[in-house]
Amino acid sequence: MSKTKTGIQINNKRAGFDYEFLETYDAGIVLVGTEIKSLRAGRASLQDAFCYFVNGELYVKGMNIATYFWGSWGAHEPARDRKLLLNRKELRHLHQAVQQKGLTIVAVRLYIADNGYAKLRIALARGKKEYDKRQSIKEKDMRREMERE
Secondary structure (H helix, E strand, O other), rough: OOOOOOOOEOOOHHHHHHHHEEEEEEEEOOOOHHHHHHHHHHEOOOOOEEEEOOOOEEEOEEEEEOOOOOOOOOOOOOOOEEEEEHHHHHHHHHEEEEHHEEEEEEEEEEEEOOOOOOEEEEEEEEOOHHHHHHHHHHHHHHHHHHHHH
């Protein structure tokens, strides 16, 4: 886990319930205009965010960064696709993994790193079956019971 400078962390709680994470990566995000100010205000959502490849580059779709209230002519489009920054080896590995049946890349957490840059934690994931979800609910309830005692 990396420490955050500003304490801004936007989590995708649903992703942990719907997917089993195989590998995680921290990727930089290409932002324009007022997007970083809106992020620092905590006005973003990762609901239904996933990643896809175009010409060997990784993009995130479904990540919503609300328009900045004080922005005027330089306002950004809230639901645009944003490019992710990873090194070539990681991109090649992810691209090969996604071509396998049943694997996808989901956005897990959006945060501001110590150096002030916005980072997106992505995970190579496999969808859970219904019985896997029930098992994870049981485990969660058991952990909660153990903490109470």
